[in-house]
Amino acid sequence: MLPPFVxxxxxxxxxxxPPFTQRLWAxxxxxxxLLVDDASGDGTPDWxxxxxxxxxxxxxxxxxxxxxxGSAYLAGFAWVIERHRSEPxxxxxxxxxxxxxxxxxxxxxxxxxxxxxxxxxxxxxREGVRVTNWPLRRLLLSLGGGLYVRxxxxxxxxxxxxGFKAFRPDKLASLDLSQVRCDGYAFQIEVTYMAWRxxxxxxxxxxxxxxxxxxxxxxxxxxxxxxxxxxxxLALRGKVPPRTAS
Numbered sequence: 001m002l003p004p005f006v007x008x009x010x011x012x013x014x015x016x017x018p019p020f021t022q023r024l025w026a027x028x029x030x031x032x033x034l035l036v037d038d039a040s041g042d043g044t045p046d047w048x049x050x051x052x053x054x055x056x057x058x059x060x061x062x063x064x065x066x067x068x069x070g071s072a073y074l075a076g077f078a079w080v081i082e083r084h085r086s087e088p089x090x091x092x093x094x095x096x097x098x099x100x101x102x103x104x105x106x107x108x109x110x111x112x113x114x115x116x117x118x119x120x121x122x123x124x125x126r127e128g129v130r131v132t133n134w135p136l137r138r139l140l141l142s143l144g145g146g147l148y149v150r151x152x153x154x155x156x157x158x159x160x161x162x163g164f165k166a167f168r169p170d171k172l173a174s175l176d177l178s179q180v181r182c183d184g185y186a187f188q189i190e191v192t193y194m195a196w197r198x199x200x201x202x203x204x205x206x207x208x209x210x211x212x213x214x215x216x217x218x219x220x221x222x223x224x225x226x227x228x229x230x231x232x233x234l235a236l237r238g239k240v241p242p243r244t245a246s
Contacts (some may be wrong), residue, residue, distance in 0.1 A: 037062050117203035
């Protein structure tokens with residue numbers, strides 16, 4: 001399999017980056033990593049550019065401010081897809097830098113892509129609740145959110161709100177990301193919903209999810225409210241056409 005490209009949005013994640021990168025390359029030595037940094041102000045770009053892997057396996061896309069999780073992923077996907085045309089990759093992985101998404105699980109996602117999946121969802125809930133060190137309130141919010149999404153959209157996945165995923169690059173390139181309207185955590189739901197309605201082969205891989213290593217969660221009331229009203233909008237919107245050739 002060709003080396004994967006891992007896309008990670010960062011905002012005040014500088015303290016997490018040394019252990020994250022060390023563990024990622026220990027698990028997948030040939031992985032290429034793109035950090036999409038929203039002007040963190042914590043020295044993230046300086047740290048990246050001081051690493052020996054910079055420009056080879058480590059890249060950074062610097063943005064002008066805190067522009068949102070969804071737009072960070074969209075910018076990262078566009079960057080990777082453009083590079084894929086001249087330097088093909090085997091998969092595009094999206095994950096967080098805070099170590100709640102364990103780098104050691106990336107090979108399992110890549111294996112599912114090799115087996116023929118177009119999209120692989122890392123799930124916290126298929127084999128019981130596989131979450132550690134989370135407050136009960138946050139766990140109930142996640143479980144309730146997943147039930148809400150499945151009920152309204154009819155998606156059959158055990159963890160439709162998760163943000164740890166792997167895409168087959170050509171399938172990701174075929175998705176018309178200009179149609180994506182959600183920006184917070186609802187972005188995760190919307191992209192999976194688009195892929196599902198387009199008939200992609202979607203697989204799930206069970207992971208253990210652990211609360212972040214350092215820093216503060218970006219979850220907020222605004223993010224939750226967006227997800228609440230965007231899910232019915234997605235269900236009413238229905239099937240999304242694939243991207244047309246340009």
